[in-house]
Amino acid sequence: MTTLMKGTRWGRPELYTDYRQEMALLNTRSKKAGTIAIIALAAVLPLTVADDLLAILYAGLILAIGAIGLNLVTGYAGQVSLGHAFFVGIGAYTAAVISGDPDDRRLGYGIELMPVWLLGAGLAAALCGALIAPVATRLRGLYLAVVTLGLVFIGQYLFREFREISGGAEQSRRAAEPTLFGMNLTEDGAWTEEQKLYWFGLGLLIVMAVLARNVARSRIGRALQAIRDRDVAAGVMGVDLTRYKVIAFTLSSFYAGICGALLYASIGSFTPERFGLLMSVQFIAIVLIGGVATISGTIMGAMLIALLPRIAGELPAFVPFLSGSPSEHPNVFEFQEVMYGVLIVVFLLFEPRGLFGIWHRVRTYWKSFPFSY
Amino acid sequence: MTRTLVTRIRDRAAATPRGVAMREKRLGVWHEITWASYWDSVVDVAHALLSLGVQPGDRVAIQSENRPEWLILDMATVAIRGTTVGLYPTNPSAETDYLLTHSGACVHLAEDQEQVDKVPDVADAPTLRTIIHVETRGLRTYDDPRLLPWDRLVELGREHRAAHPGAVEALLEAAELDDVITLVYTSGTTGPPKGAMLTHRNAEFALSTVLEKSPFTDPAPGPKDLTLSYLPLCHVAERVLTTWYNAGAGTQVNFAESIETVPQNLREVQPTLLFAVPRIWEKLLASARIKLDSATWFKRRHARFWLARADRMGQTLAANGGRHTLGTRLVYAVGWVFFYRALRDRLGLRRVRHASSGAAPIAPEVLQFFMGIGVPMHELYGMTENTAIATANRPGRVKLGTVGETHEGIEVRLDDQTNEILTRHPAVFAGYWQDPEATANTMTPDGWLRTGDVGEWVDGTHLRITDRMKDIIITAGGKNVAPSEIENGLKASPFVKEAIVIGDGRKYLTALIGIELDTVGAWAQKQNLAFTTYRDLSEKPEVRALVQSVVDEVNTRHNPVEQIKRFQLLPKELDHEDGELTATQKVKRSAIDAMFHDLVEEMYAGAAAGSTGGAA
Numbered sequence: 005m006t007t008l009m010k011g012t013r014w015g016r017p018e019l020y021t022d023y024r025q026e027m028a029l030l031n032t033r034s035k036k037a038g039t040i041a042i043i044a045l046a047a048v049l050p051l052t053v054a055d056d057l058l059a060i061l062y063a064g065l066i067l068a069i070g071a072i073g074l075n076l077v078t079g080y081a082g083q084v085s086l087g088h089a090f091f092v093g094i095g096a097y098t099a100a101v102i103s104g105d106p107d108d109r110r111l112g113y114g115i116e117l118m119p120v121w122l123l124g125a126g127l128a129a130a131l132c133g134a135l136i137a138p139v140a141t142r143l144r145g146l147y148l149a150v151v152t153l154g155l156v157f158i159g160q161y162l163f164r165e166f167r168e169i170s171g172g173a174e175q176s177r178r179a180a181e182p183t184l185f186g187m188n189l190t191e192d193g194a195w196t197e198e199q200k201l202y203w204f205g206l207g208l209l210i211v212m213a214v215l216a217r218n219v220a221r222s223r224i225g226r227a228l229q230a231i232r233d234r235d236v237a238a239g240v241m242g243v244d245l246t247r248y249k250v251i252a253f254t255l256s257s258f259y260a261g262i263c264g265a266l267l268y269a270s271i272g273s274f275t276p277e278r279f280g281l282l283m284s285v286q287f288i289a290i291v292l293i294g295g296v297a298t299i300s301g302t303i304m305g306a307m308l309i310a311l312l313p314r315i316a317g318e319l320p321a322f323v324p325f326l327s328g329s330p331s332e333h334p335n336v337f338e339f340q341e342v343m344y345g346v347l348i349v350v351f352l353l354f355e356p357r358g359l360f361g362i363w364h365r366v367r368t369y370w371k372s373f374p375f376s377y
Numbered sequence: 378m379t380r381t382l383v384t385r386i387r388d389r390a391a392a393t394p395r396g397v398a399m400r401e402k403r404l405g406v407w408h409e410i411t412w413a414s415y416w417d418s419v420v421d422v423a424h425a426l427l428s429l430g431v432q433p434g435d436r437v438a439i440q441s442e443n444r445p446e447w448l449i450l451d452m453a454t455v456a457i458r459g460t461t462v463g464l465y466p467t468n469p470s471a472e473t474d475y476l477l478t479h480s481g482a483c484v485h486l487a488e489d490q491e492q493v494d495k496v497p498d499v500a501d502a503p504t505l506r507t508i509i510h511v512e513t514r515g516l517r518t519y520d521d522p523r524l525l526p527w528d529r530l531v532e533l534g535r536e537h538r539a540a541h542p543g544a545v546e547a548l549l550e551a552a553e554l555d556d557v558i559t560l561v562y563t564s565g566t567t568g569p570p571k572g573a574m575l576t577h578r579n580a581e582f583a584l585s586t587v588l589e590k591s592p593f594t595d596p597a598p599g600p601k602d603l604t605l606s607y608l609p610l611c612h613v614a615e616r617v618l619t620t621w622y623n624a625g626a627g628t629q630v631n632f633a634e635s636i637e638t639v640p641q642n643l644r645e646v647q648p649t650l651l652f653a654v655p656r657i658w659e660k661l662l663a664s665a666r667i668k669l670d671s672a673t674w675f676k677r678r679h680a681r682f683w684l685a686r687a688d689r690m691g692q693t694l695a696a697n698g699g700r701h702t703l704g705t706r707l708v709y710a711v712g713w714v715f716f717y718r719a720l721r722d723r724l725g726l727r728r729v730r731h732a733s734s735g736a737a738p739i740a741p742e743v744l745q746f747f748m749g750i751g752v753p754m755h756e757l758y759g760m761t762e763n764t765a766i767a768t769a770n771r772p773g774r775v776k777l778g779t780v781g782e783t784h785e786g787i788e789v790r791l792d793d794q795t796n797e798i799l800t801r802h803p804a805v806f807a808g809y810w811q812d813p814e815a816t817a818n819t820m821t822p823d824g825w826l827r828t829g830d831v832g833e834w835v836d837g838t839h840l841r842i843t844d845r846m847k848d849i850i851i852t853a854g855g856k857n858v859a860p861s862e863i864e865n866g867l868k869a870s871p872f873v874k875e876a877i878v879i880g881d882g883r884k885y886l887t888a889l890i891g892i893e894l895d896t897v898g899a900w901a902q903k904q905n906l907a908f909t910t911y912r913d914l915s916e917k918p919e920v921r922a923l924v925q926s927v928v929d930e931v932n933t934r935h936n937p938v939e940q941i942k943r944f945q946l947l948p949k950e951l952d953h954e955d956g957e958l959t960a961t962q963k964v965k966r967s968a969i970d971a972m973f974h975d976l977v978e979e980m981y982a983g984a985a986a987g988s989t990g991g992a993a
Contacts, residue, residue: 374723
């Protein structure tokens with residue numbers, strides 16, 4: 005029957021003969037082809053693109069993982085969190101501690117096996133998330149935003165003062181170095197460091213994104229969306245609010261932890277000051293620009309934000325009054341800082357559904373062709 | 378032993394047990410029923426009918442929307458040599474009473490609470506012993522002892538099957554070609570419905586004609602073809618196309634959720650063979666036009682360009698019998714990439730390789746539109762009494778405005794005096810159920826069936842139907858006018874849903890016109906015309922002016938005697954429940970005359986002597 009069925013399904017994308025087919029991630033042929041094409045394109049990119057750009061793209065891929073986490077809690081579950089940077093910091097330091105040099109003056113266990121420190125980073129962040137979550141079950145909206153904002157400041161203080169781990173304010177610490185199959189990804193070999201890291205980041209992002217998509221379209225995802233739309237109504241429908249808010253925060257923090265563990269692999273080190281409010285805003289910007297409650301949108305948003313400095317750097321050539329040197333005003337670095345805010349405002353005003361919304365409109369235009377609805 | 382519909386199913390189930398026989402949409406998913414499970418259900422239910430005491434020749438009635446149970450019970454009944462009686466789900470209570478008592482059915486399938494409520498009491502229908510129902514919702518508190526849920530029926534069948542293995546097979550073997558397999562009640566535009574008896578012989582002849590002797594498609598319909606089942610199964614055309622084609626050719630039947638969801642279901646199923654009544658084609662055309670007109674600027678311009686090409690292609694195709702010329706083929710190939718493929722996909726017609734219209738006259742403009750966008754359209758002709766098989770337009774030999782050529786092995790001739798169409802072939806029915814008088818009136822002594830339609834030959838090969846014999850209008854001036862042609866001209870406009878031309882014994886022709894709420898509503902919105910109800914919209918002077926323009930346009934195509942001098946807009950949508958339409962959506966002229974008498978008289982009020990004068 006399956007062979008017969010295949011013939012019948014061809015050209016009839018909407019003829020779903022079982023629920024699985026309808027709920028499949030790639031439920032149409034064109035989606036399947038499109039996804040394969042994009043992945044293939046992304047995979048061959050390092051062969052043609054310069055290494056400095058690859059490093060930026062790697063940061064984008066890892067930022068996307070973190071942003072997907074924020075999108076789960078803020079986009080899907082509607083719990084506004086400004087404290088994402090805190091969880092990223094937890095992840096970064098946990099990974100550094102687990103894999104760090106035992107002979108160093110700072111804490112280090114010297115376990116260089118990547119799965120251990122990567123998972124450890126994720127789990128440590130997730131644990132913190134689970135501890136914070138009960139607060140979220142009692143607060144919502146603006147109050148929750150303020151509380152999570154507090155989290156960032158607590159984090160800043162902790163990272164600065166916990167000298168055994170961070171070394172103190174403005175002290176940089178070596179980031180964990182990913183190794184795969186006995187190959188250190190941060191050293192040049194047959195492939196350059198940037199190429200290897202990029203491929204690794206791409207693979208991990210695909211895994212994490214698919215995981216998140218699966219969570220979003222499962223019972224958990226539906227519960228989270230019900231809570232977002234109206235928590236009282238969700239409770240009445242039988243959604244256990246406490247349970248699902250805890251799940252949302254835990255999961256989100258796990259993603260943040262993974263992101264933190266890998267974010268500085270290509271730069272090599274990081275300081276406590278990195279995990280400030282700006283980073284949280286950066287993640288919020290990614291989610292808003294990419295598209296609330298979409299995974300693919302988040303990836304688009306992360307790439308855009310990661311590339312923003314590069315784009316801004318090119319601007320003086322086109323915009324005469326903008327200077328490329330830091331001593332003149334206005335310069336691109338100032339512009340860059342403003343850009344996050346400007347992009348958020350512009351997107352909220354004109355494209356509330358983010359980059360994904362633009363894509364969605366384009367798709368609908370052709371999907372409904374030659375009609376308009 | 379004789380080959381019947383049921384043995385065809387049995388053989389197919391043995392040959393391709395895992396092939397798909399039908400699909401039914403439940404909760405958004407099309408559930409598939411394989412041939413093996415279809416056949417198994419038929420046998421189970423046939424045993425159940427035996428255990429309910431159904432004897433060969435007994436009638437089993439079905440009043441349900443199209444669903445697998447319809448086919449299963451139908452074929453189970455035929456398997457044990459019973460007779461199936463189909464009722465329209467829209468039949469009002471009084472008609473249900475009449476049909477059940479007239480046919481003397483002993484088992485009746487009433488789909489749900491709505492249908493169960495229509496079933497007459499024990500006193501009124503003494504023969505009716507069992508009422509099977511499929512949907513149990515709302516029926517739990519009913520204590521009618523005749524009620525039997527479908528699941529229980531199947532259980533009964535399994536028990537009986539275990540106790541009496543081979544009982545059904547024995548009856549299957551004993552089946553004879555002259556067994557009456559179904560009573561098809563004609564819709565009855567005049568008088569009560571009459572039950573046409575169709576036999577195995579009729580069914581086998583009809584199937585062998587369209588599938589083997591002169592198949593209407595190449596390759597002939599087969600297991601790879603999909604059909605959408607949405608017209609009432611008690612109508613002969615849908616029964617042939619759904620149940621019989623399924624059994625005879627193995628086509629995959631897909632049941633539409635309801636008549637309202639047909640556009641959506643068409644898109645999902647993308648059938649390869651599609652039969653529709655003119656009403657559906659008109660509706661598809663109208664909704665395509667509305668959607669294209671309300672698209673964004675670029676899409677609208679794009680559509681206009683390609684529709685103009687389609688229009689030209691339609692004309693060429695029509696002139697060419699439906700065959701492409703090199704020029705149209707090239708234009709179509711380019712247009713397919715840019716427009717027609719997408720349009721047909723949205724309409725659910727992308728994979729249609731044979732589209733047909735029948736059961737009522739259709740305006741050639743509608744056929745031409747679909748031909749233009751690449752849907753191979755064919756008009757067919759047949760009626761209940763000849764198992765819906767008489768003439769058809771053949772691919773490549775289409776003549777618009779005709780109902781095509783005679784099938785092989787079928788005799789069609791015109792009556793010398795009246796030009797009435799007569800047919801004679803083995804698919805002509807066995808007579809009306811318990812109505813020998815009506816049978817005698819319909820059949821000539823030498824076996825010709827009087828169709829009641831007046832026709833003429835075009836080029837000696839194609840048959841053109843002028844009108845129903847009893848609908849022909851003779852004006853006060855003594856002129857014979859065929860109203861259906863004028864009515865269809867009017868109905869070809871997307872704004873007109875119903876048109877009834879009046880003028881029998883009158884000085885001039887008038888028309889009652891019903892507007893199409895969707896299209897006129899959309900038009901009114903564009904004109905910033907506020908309206909509340911159908912009636913309110915009908916009474917707008919702007920709408921009147923709009924319809925006037927349609928009438929004027931149609932009038933230019935006819936000579937003065939056949940022109941509509943005045944018209945009135947109907948204040949309501951015509952409806953089966955109110956007795957204005959038959960179950961097949963045909964207008965009951967007598968009912969309309971009575972109901973809208975005042976409107977009609979108003980149109981003739983100016984010409985006071987209109988109704989009496991001139992007749993002499």
